[in-house]
Amino acid sequence: MFRVCRYHCRHPLPILNISEHLTRLRLQTKSSLPFVLGALLGTQNGREVDIVNSFELTVTEDEQVDHDFLNSRKDQYKQVFPSLEFIGWYTVASAPTARHIALHEQYVKDVVAGAAQKDHATLRSLSALIASLPASENKHFRGEFDTEYEDVQLTAYLSTLTKSASILNDLVDKHVVMSSSNREERAPSMASRRRGTQPRGLPGFSGHGGWD
Template identity: 50%
Template sequence: MSAMDTDEVSVVLPPTTTSGLALSLHPLPILNISEHLTRLKLQKNRTDPFVLGALLGTQNGREVEIVNTFELATVDDDHERVDHDFLVSRRDQYKQVFPSLEFIGWYTVASKPTQHHINLQEQFTGYCSNPLLLILQPNLALVSSADVNAQTLPLKAYEPTIELKERKSRSVYIEVPYNVETGEAERIAVDWTARGGGSGTSLESHLQTQRSAVKMLHERILVLIKYVTDVIAGQARPDHSVLRSLTALLASLPASENKHFREEFDTEYEDVQLTAYLSALTKSTNILNDLVDKHIVLTMSKDERGPTGARRRMGRQGGPSDWDRFH
């Protein structure tokens, strides 16, 4: 456990203090933050890498939508100072692609907000008057559903505010409830991701399925072979219905080696090969034709390249064509 998780003074106001913010969270930020954490775990070989990123979205009064994210960097090993040059550069790049999205906050990974987050929070006020904080809490997966208060996602959102107590003020957070907002395109993308989208993942899933099917078929064939062997050896009791089914199955297998089937298969295979060869020959002919045309242009004299030469090449004056002259 890091030092930021052991602070005794809580920087989060009690649940009795509510925020009037209407917050909507889209699926893309959830996927981005999860992928960011997973990638850093693998790269740094650590279970608790420091994760920092920016939230992009829209705000209309007290209604806020978190639509997208991008990763951020720090300029020191203690992660106390944000790399503002990198932040501005990435923000401007996203602004060119998504002009309607604004910087509305930042995200990290922790069990709860601490004073360290308050210090980072102050560095984002120059980009947004009231930047939100979105925290991914992976440890919630280890807590029972009763302790999580029916929170379905290990994510919590916080709004910064000022607490006045005993004539002193300090920066604190108010937890903000949120709804997951999805559009039709986002639902399709999330479903595609959940199904293992991407050519490599899809192919791997398909091959795994094929392998399992072949393995299961092989195991069942071994069971049948053992049964027949035991029947022949007198170690198993013969079941005539099973034996008849096996006989029918074996009788259907040689059909694939029928003479007419083999002839038809060979004919279709040859037709496919011939079509492929013709396609390759046509492509080679086109390439050769382009090469000849370029060679003719390069070997023509200056006069032949003029309008008169062009008309002569087109055969309008009865003269020989370029192809005849070339040959």
């Protein structure tokens, strides 16, 4: 698995090593597709990677990578080829198997525990691998999945309704405040106009005109 989107492999040695590794395990295990796992060594410059060499990896009985063996081989290669770095690991399979998935789970657990350095490109590759797995057609699984999906949809619908009701309530409150302010502004002006208006009598008579 490569950690970058673009790579250049100009060296035939790792290809020969992987081919020899696969052929030898086929003869030893009498299997057409044995479990093959190894490390890739090379150099990386930005998003360009050169795969220069490789070596086999061993797996313990509990399906864990033998880190002592890995570190020992890395140190040996580092002494002879100081410029080479551990680029990634390789495997040969037509489709992901349970053993491959176990290795991915081990890496994720180590990242969560802080024992391994987080590599976002690798995590994206794992996410894509999980998304490509076939969906189960088990009736019980489908029933639980549909129920959970409907619950999520209902929760999202209720959340949207609550948000809409809150927005509508804010609009109503603003309308009430604006209406109250307009009524308060009109009331004093109408009162002043009433006070400024005096009753007018008929021509030749006073306001409280008498007949005398």
